Amino acid sequence: xxxxxxxxxxxxxxxxxxxxxxxxxHKGPPPPADTGPPPPPPMxxxGPPPPPxxxxxxxxxxxxxxxVQDFVIxxxxxxxYELNADSLGAEGRQIxxxxxxxxxxxxxVTVRIEGNCDERGTREYNLxxxxxxxxFIKTYLIQHGVAAGRITTISYGxxxxxxxxxxxxAWAKNRNGHTAITAGAVGGVNDSGQ
Amino acid sequence: MRHFIxxxxxxxxxxxxxxxxxxxxxxxxxxxxxxxLEPLPIAVPPFSGADARTTELxxxxxDVVSKDLERSGYFKPVPASTFPEKTLNVNIQPQLAAWRQxxxxxxxxxxxxxxxDGRLRVDFRLWDVYNQSQxxxxxxxxxxDNWRRVAHKIADAVYKRLTGEDGYFDTRIVFxxxxxxxxxRVKRLEIMDQDGAxxxxxxxxxxxxxxxxxxxxxxxxxxxxxxxxxxxVYLYDxxxxxRETIGEFQGAMAxxxxxxxxxxxxxxxxxxxxxxxxxxxxxxxxxxxRLTSDPSIDTSPSYSPDGGQIVFTSDRGGSPQIYSMSSxxxxxxxxxxxxxxxxxxxxxxxxxxxxxxxxxxGQFHIVVMHPDGSGERTLTSSFLDxxxxxxxxxxxxxxxxxxxxxxxxxxxxxxxxxxERLEPYPGGATDPAWSPLLK
Numbered sequence: 001x002x003x004x005x006x007x008x009x010x011x012x013x014x015x016x017x018x019x020x021x022x023x024x025x026h027k028g029p030p031p032p033a034d035t036g037p038p039p040p041p042p043m044x045x046x047g048p049p050p051p052p053x054x055x056x057x058x059x060x061x062x063x064x065x066x067x068v069q070d071f072v073i074x075x076x077x078x079x080x081y082e083l084n085a086d087s088l089g090a091e092g093r094q095i096x097x098x099x100x101x102x103x104x105x106x107x108x109v110t111v112r113i114e115g116n117c118d119e120r121g122t123r124e125y126n127l128x129x130x131x132x133x134x135x136f137i138k139t140y141l142i143q144h145g146v147a148a149g150r151i152t153t154i155s156y157g158x159x160x161x162x163x164x165x166x167x168x169x170a171w172a173k174n175r176n177g178h179t180a181i182t183a184g185a186v187g188g189v190n191d192s193g194q
Numbered sequence: 195m196r197h198f199i200x201x202x203x204x205x206x207x208x209x210x211x212x213x214x215x216x217x218x219x220x221x222x223x224x225x226x227x228x229x230x231l232e233p234l235p236i237a238v239p240p241f242s243g244a245d246a247r248t249t250e251l252x253x254x255x256x257d258v259v260s261k262d263l264e265r266s267g268y269f270k271p272v273p274a275s276t277f278p279e280k281t282l283n284v285n286i287q288p289q290l291a292a293w294r295q296x297x298x299x300x301x302x303x304x305x306x307x308x309x310x311d312g313r314l315r316v317d318f319r320l321w322d323v324y325n326q327s328q329x330x331x332x333x334x335x336x337x338x339d340n341w342r343r344v345a346h347k348i349a350d351a352v353y354k355r356l357t358g359e360d361g362y363f364d365t366r367i368v369f370x371x372x373x374x375x376x377x378x379r380v381k382r383l384e385i386m387d388q389d390g391a392x393x394x395x396x397x398x399x400x401x402x403x404x405x406x407x408x409x410x411x412x413x414x415x416x417x418x419x420x421x422x423x424x425x426x427v428y429l430y431d432x433x434x435x436x437r438e439t440i441g442e443f444q445g446a447m448a449x450x451x452x453x454x455x456x457x458x459x460x461x462x463x464x465x466x467x468x469x470x471x472x473x474x475x476x477x478x479x480x481x482x483x484r485l486t487s488d489p490s491i492d493t494s495p496s497y498s499p500d501g502g503q504i505v506f507t508s509d510r511g512g513s514p515q516i517y518s519m520s521s522x523x524x525x526x527x528x529x530x531x532x533x534x535x536x537x538x539x540x541x542x543x544x545x546x547x548x549x550x551x552x553x554x555x556g557q558f559h560i561v562v563m564h565p566d567g568s569g570e571r572t573l574t575s576s577f578l579d580x581x582x583x584x585x586x587x588x589x590x591x592x593x594x595x596x597x598x599x600x601x602x603x604x605x606x607x608x609x610x611x612x613x614e615r616l617e618p619y620p621g622g623a624t625d626p627a628w629s630p631l632l633k
Contacts, residue, residue, distance in 0.1 A: 084513075086468075112423055119596075122537040122551050122580050123404060123625065124450040125507055125514050127425070128463065128470035128491040131447055135468025154423055155447060155465070159402050164376040166577075166598035182423075193422020 066106050066186035071179075075102040078162075079137065081175040083120075086132040088140075092177075096137060099179055100144035107147075108184035113137045114193075115155040116162070116178065118171035123157060130155030137177045152182070231612065233270035234356065235297050236263060237323075239277050241304035241316065242284065248314075251341055252306040255316060258345035259302060262363040262389065263352060265606075266590070267613030272298045284317050290326045298323050302352055306341075314338040318348050320355055330355050342391055343632070350631075362585035363388060366629040367592065368406045368415050371395065372602055372622035381624075383417060383430070388585075388628070390618030396430060405450060405581075408629045409457040415627075416440070416460055418449040427451045427462050429477075441475050441482050450493045454501055454521070461485070461495040461504060461521075472506055474521070485523035496540045496548075497521060498565070505529070505539040505548055505565075516550055518565065529567030538581050541565070543630075544588035547609070549573075551580050551593075560593050562609060573611040578602075583628045592617065594624040 063070040071077060076099070079092035088096070103109055115130030115137075134153035142148050163170035182191050238260040243249030263269035278292035284305040293301050304318035313335050320330035330351055334344045343364055350361025371384040371393075383397040383406055396415070397403055404425075406417035415430040427448045430437045440460060441448055447465035454461065460475045464482075470491045475482045486492040490510035497504055501521055508517045511528060514535045519526035530536040534554025541548055545565070552559040552572070558579045563570040578596040585591070589609050596602040601622035607614045617623075 119578065120553070121514075121535075122494075122507075122553075124463065124494045125491065125509075125537045127404075127447070127449055128465060128493050131465045131470060132468045132491070139468075152423065152445075153468075154425070156420065159379070159381070159404075159420060161377050191422070 064186055066109075068181050068185045068187070068189060071099075071102055071109075071181060071185065075099045077179050079177050080172060081133055081177070083118075083171075083175070084129075085175075086129065087136050088177075093140070096140045097144065100141050100146055103141065103146045103150070106184065106186075107150075109181055110150045110183045111141075111152075112180045112182050112191075113141075113151060113153045114160075114178040114180055115153070115157075116160060116174055116176045117158045118174040119158050119161065119166065120171060121158065123159075127155050127157035130157045133175075133177050137179065231268075231610075233268055234299055235272050236260075236269045236300040236302065236352075237272040237277065237293055237296070237298040238263070238302045239274070239279070239282060241306050241318065242281055243305070244307045248306040248308060251314065251338070252304065252316075255304070255306060255341055255345040255348070256302070258342055258389070259349045259352070262346060262349035265389070265615060266353065267608050267615075268353075268357060272296055284319060287326075287328075288321060290321060290323050293321075294323050300329075300352075300356060302348070304348070308338065309335070312338070314341055314344065316341075316344050316348070318351075320352050342387060346387070346389075359589060360587040360631070362587045362590060362628075362631065364632045365586060366408075366412075366632070367583075367604075367617075367619075367626050368396075368408060368417075368629070369604065369619075369626040370403050370406065370624045372624055383415070384623075385415075385432075386619060390620075393619065396435075405625050405627075407452050407627045409453045410455055410630055411457050412629050412632060414453075414457070416451040416453060418451060420449075425449050427460070427475075429460075440477070440480075441473070443482075450495065452495055452497065454497050455499055456501060461497065463493040463495070472504070483523075485519070485521075486526065492517075494538050498541050499543055499545045503541075503565070505541055507537045507539065516548070516567070529565070530563070530570075531567060532561075532570055536561075540582055540584060542584050542588040543586050546588065549582040549584065549591055551582065560591060560607065562591075571611065573607050573609070574605070574614060579605075581625055583626050585628050586630045592626045592628060594626065596624075 063073050076095040079088055079095050113134040115134035117126040117130050138151050138153050161174040163173040181189050238256045240256045241252030243252040260271045264271050276296040282288050282303040301321040301323055306316050309315050315335045317333040319328055322329050334347055336344050346364035349363040353361040365388045367388055368385045371382045372379050374380045380399045381402045382395050382399045383403040384395050386393040402420040404418040406415050413432050418425055418427050425447045426439050428437050429440055443464050450463040451460045463470050464473045469489055470493055471486045472492045472495050473482045473484050488510050490508055492508045494507040495504045503518055504521045505518045507514050514537050515528050516530040516536045516539045517526045518529050534552050536550050536552050538551045539548050547562045549562045552561045557575050559572045560574040560579050560582045561570055561572050576595050580594050582591045582593045590606055592606045594602045595605045602624045604617035604619055604623045604626050
């Protein structure tokens with residue numbers, strides 16, 4: 001009975017995950033337009049496929065290399081977890097590879113990894129679960145060449161959902177690890193902790 | 195007539211699914227029915243006063259007493275429109291036959307006055323209407339601005355005399371007040387009386403407050419505070435308003451604090467390198483000791499009333515379940531074996547039960563079980579019920595409930611699973627913690 005329920009949830013969450021990745025891409029600024037400066041080579045090689053741009057046209061033509069915006073666009077600042085999971089699949093690892101490469105190019109940048117959970121758990125357990133998620137990302141980045149001293153971790157548990165909804169799609173988005181730049185980015189950092 | 199009082203008390207102390215009705219014929223007899231417990235009809239007419247001010251206070255005190263008793267689920271106030279006597283002299287036996295005519299089985303009357311020192315004095319009587327006898331006659335004296343506490347103490351005295359169990363009305367709740375949209379919730383520490391009166395913020399809203407708890411002295415609160423880059427445990431002194439961090443955990447996350455029953459220690463969770471374990475912090479020596487050291491999540495500790503055991507949440511078996519161990523660490527064993535996930539265990543002040551949040555079938559439930567995990571009963575079910583806390587008499591639980599699209603609210607439920615009610619506090623709120631009885 002439990003296993004059945006879980007399997008069902010997992011399937012549903014998987015569907016939500018795909019939707020959330022697209023939605024997340026929409027949330028950020030659009031990819032650089034053809035007329036903008038060319039993106040750094042590693043991004044062209046390893047970055048995620050640029051999502052179709054459907055959002056409002058409010059972003060600048062291209063991100064300044066080494067800026068927070070550049071990190072968000074060319075590496076991706078958020079990875080998504082499956083239900084109750086504390087490790088990542090291939091898609092998430094790809095984003096972490098991008099992050100490690102980007103951080104390798106800008107060694108003065110420091111980051112805080114924030115672990116987040118959906119609302120389908122109790123507060124304190126989710127704080128601990130978010131910490132596990134953040135630690136997974138930290139370990140991964142260290143293994144891929146980022147100095148440990150540049151990384152701090154925190155869990156926000158279920159306290160800071162990025163999607164205010166209540167449903168599988170929202171929960172899939174809210175199970176995430178966010179890599180927030182805390183210092184050293186070109187153009188400065190506005191560290192709001194979200 | 196004494197029969198109904200004794201039987202009522204016996205009922206409360208006995209198995210929960212039982213129910214009773216009191217027959218309206220002499221001799222009074224008790225019938226055990228299935229399904230419903232008939233609340234005891236009680237009349238609480240306005241207490242009389244010596245002048246306009248005390249007459250007004252007398253009316254307010256009777257109102258608070260009546261509402262306390264009504265919310266417990268064990269009493270049904272007789273409507274004021276049917277009162278056979280409008281003004282009652284506390285020194286004269288009421289016309290109990292007339293009160294019996296309107297269905298009252300118990301009657302509370304009283305007198306409010308201000309003494310020569312400016313202090314409020316409230317005399318009250320509890321009457322057995324059928325037996326035409328006085329059951330309680332007491333007075334309380336306090337400052338006039340403390341009149342609500344006087345009313346709660348009267349309600350506690352009535353409750354105790356008629357149910358045989360200690361009352362819980364002269365208590366407070368510390369909780370997290372929530373406002374603002376999801377994702378940008380402002381979560382402040384707040385305190386109020388158990389009936390929602392006298393709410394007062396204890397934090398500014400710049401930090402996210404989580405899981406406050408009272409000490410047994412009622413003078414201290416411990417809670418966790420989350421900022422963008424840290425989560426720490428604090429002590430807050432209610433008398434001085436001073437707060438301090440506890441424990442030196444070198445940048446590690448510290449959360450889920452709970453006082454030991456004697457108030458000398460705080461058990462809490464400390465996270466290092468992704469692993470969360472339970473520690474205990476000695477408030478006198480200011481030293482901490484690690485109680486669990488497995489590679490899984492161990493959190494949400496709760497002491498047994500005698501201080502000898504700690505129940506906690508752990509996913510060492512693959513999913514979150516409830517475990518029990520010695521309060522010095524060691525001997526951890528799983529006690530929850532139902533289908534689903536179990537978290538936030540809280541030991542009843544009476545010691546007989548453990549309440550917890552259970553997640554199964556896409557719903558959240560407040561459940562209770564014996565300390566060995568047997569006899570599990572589900573008290574509530576909803577989209578998101580979480581974080582039960584016990585009234586000091588171990589008969590009522592408060593918890594938070596959130597429905598999609600609406601903010602979280604505080605609810606109460608009797609340990610029998612009956613009498614589920616929205617707490618009078620009107621705002622968004624989570625993480626309630628019930629104080630011990632005030633002194």
